[in-house]
Every structure is written in C-alpha cells, then in structure tokens.
Amino acid sequence: MDTEYKNYIPQKAIPFLEFLINEHNFTLKIVNQRATKHGDFRSLPNGKFQITVNNNLNKYQFLLTLVHEIAHHVTHQKFGVVQAHGKEWKAIFQHLMLPFLNPNIYPNEILPHLANYLKNPKASTDSDVNLSLALRGNVAENGKHFIFDIPLNELFIFKNTIYKRGNKRRTRYECLNMSNKKVYLFNQNVEVKLYKDL
Structure with missing residues (x-):
C-alpha cells in the first residue's frame, strides 16, 4: 500500500486510517483532479479493488473522501450489489467515520457540520453547503x-458557459444561462469565475 496518503490527511487520523x-x-x-468527483471505488477485472482520491483536496476533504470510498468497499464486501448510496452504505459510512469525529482530527469549525451531515450522508459532500464551505x-x-x-x-462563467446571477431563493441562486436564456439553480458553494476577470 502506498503510504503517500499519510501526507494528505491530518496527522492524528493516521492510526485509525491504517487500521x-x-x-x-x-x-x-x-x-x-477530476471535475465530476473527489474519489471513487471500483472492483477490477482481476478480482482486486481500487480506490482513487483526487490530489487537490485539502486534508479534511481527502480524509472524508477516502473513508466515503472505503465505505463503498466494505458495503460491497458485506452486501454485494446494493444501491450506491443506500441505507447499507450510509450505516457503514457513519460507523467508519465515528473515530474521526474528533477535535484532534477535525477542527471545531468543521465538526458540527460534519456531525450534522453524517446523520443522513448524501452521495456528495458538496450537496451539504455548510459542510462543503467549512471543509474549504x-x-x-x-x-x-x-x-x-x-x-x-x-x-460569471461556469463550465465554459456565461451566466448572469439572479435572486437568491431559500438556499440556491437563480442564474440565467446567457446562451439558451434558461434559468438554472446554483448551490451557494459552487465556484465560478467572474466574467470581467477574464
């Protein structure tokens, strides 16, 4: 196993992760870095298993992503083919994350958001705006x-398309796509480039 991962996670998380x-x-x-995902788990044709994690994540994102993917592996081992982020995966992910919910590993600015997210974890941490912002x-x-x-x-520009920022709804922003004139809803933690900066 490549021990390079130790450089990517909080020091105090190493013993738990090694286990x-x-x-x-x-x-x-x-x-x-991949644009669409932070990490993934796959079963290889030779019967082995591989987890990949993006190298651009900070140590808190990296650790969470790695445990998320290990939870997929454990779910696969225990239950075979089940819904990717279904109840089996959620229960295992929550269980695996418990030792890491620790102020020696995650700072106090992140811990409450992480604990809240883990009550009902979603496929992507980015879907939890408060956690996503705290992690960054x-x-x-x-x-x-x-x-x-x-x-x-x-x-502003998002994925090579120009948008105009509109009003905020409850949690998201209405943004007008300048090409097709359709309005799209953006989560507030989406990162974009200002058009005038280009």
Whole structure:
C-alpha cells in the first residue's frame, strides 16, 4: 500500500486510517483532479479493488473522501450489489467515520457540520453547503468565487458557459444561462469565475 496518503490527511487520523486500510484489502491511488468527483471505488477485472482520491483536496476533504470510498468497499464486501448510496452504505459510512469525529482530527469549525451531515450522508459532500464551505475554510479556489460572492446581475462563467446571477431563493441562486436564456439553480458553494476577470 502506498503510504503517500499519510501526507494528505491530518496527522492524528493516521492510526485509525491504517487500521481501516489493513483491515480491508484494496489499492489506493492518488490521482489528478477530476471535475465530476473527489474519489471513487471500483472492483477490477482481476478480482482486486481500487480506490482513487483526487490530489487537490485539502486534508479534511481527502480524509472524508477516502473513508466515503472505503465505505463503498466494505458495503460491497458485506452486501454485494446494493444501491450506491443506500441505507447499507450510509450505516457503514457513519460507523467508519465515528473515530474521526474528533477535535484532534477535525477542527471545531468543521465538526458540527460534519456531525450534522453524517446523520443522513448524501452521495456528495458538496450537496451539504455548510459542510462543503467549512471543509474549504470558506475560501474559493484561486481565481474563483463562490456564487454568494457574485453581485446580483453580474456575469460569471461556469463550465465554459456565461451566466448572469439572479435572486437568491431559500438556499440556491437563480442564474440565467446567457446562451439558451434558461434559468438554472446554483448551490451557494459552487465556484465560478467572474466574467470581467477574464
């Protein structure tokens, strides 16, 4: 097993994670950033198992993503083919995350959001706006802005498309796609580029 992962997670999480890695047989690969996912688990044709995690995640995101994927592996071992993020996976993920819900591992700015998310974990941590922002320290990637920082009626670019920021609904923002003139709802933790910055 590649021990490089130890550089990507909080120091105090290493013993717990080593136990999980030794307990469950898989190959861990740290890979370049993918736009659509932070990590994945797959069963390989040779009967072995592989987990990949993106190398651009901070240590708190990396740890959460790795445990999320280990939970898929354990679910697969225990139950075979079940719904990807169904009740079996949720229960295992919650159980595996318990030792990490610790102020020595996750800072107090993240812990309450993480505990809340784990009551009913979703497929992606990004779907939990408060946790997603806390994991990133409320700082957008270099050269980008969160939707909530974009002024009303300002143009921005998301996935090579120009949008205009509209009004906030309860939790999301209405944004007008300037090409097809349709309105789309954006979570407030989506990172975009300001059009005028380009």
